[in-house]
Amino acid sequence: MSRRRKRKTEYERFMKKVRLPTEPDGCWLWLGAITSSGHGTFRVWDTTKEKWKVRSAHKYSYLHHNGSMKQPWLHIRHTCDVRHCVNPKHLIEGTRSDNMKDMMERGRGKMQFEAKKDECPF
Numbered sequence: 589m590s591r592r593r594k595r596k597t598e599y600e601r602f603m604k605k606v607r608l609p610t611e612p613d614g615c616w617l618w619l620g621a622i623t624s625s626g627h628g629t630f631r632v633w634d635t636t637k638e639k640w641k642v643r644s645a646h647k648y649s650y651l652h653h654n655g656s657m658k659q660p661w662l663h664i665r666h667t668c669d670v671r672h673c674v675n676p677k678h679l680i681e682g683t684r685s686d687n688m689k690d691m692m693e694r695g696r697g698k699m700q701f702e703a704k705k706d707e708c709p710f
């Protein structure tokens with residue numbers, strides 16, 4: 589019996605797609621697939637359904653390092669504003685409106701809001 593063919597763990601596979609930063613608290617940049625919204629994706633094998641499923645790379649990283657989400661209905665947000673960053677230290681749980689607030693504060697959502705001024709829903 590040979591045990592030489594050691595299979596890589598899922599997390600080892602994950603880390604192969606990450607470019608680690610040169611500075612200690614820099615962003616971990618995702619080198620794998622990226623969605624049109626700019627987030628990294630990572631395929632994991634679902635053992636119960638026996639098929640691949642696609643996960644958000646940053647969410648995978650967050651769950652790996654934190655075990656679970658404190659509030660599963662929340663989004664995982666980036667404190668660094670780099671969408672394909674998967675550094676668990678840069679990831680926090682937040683609501684959708686937190687996301688919007690961040691965008692407003694950073695001026696990123698400004699254009700969209702100005703464009704929608706004429707179609708007030710009230």
Ligand SMILES: [Zn+2]
Nearest residue numbers: 615668673678
């Ligand atoms: Zn980052």
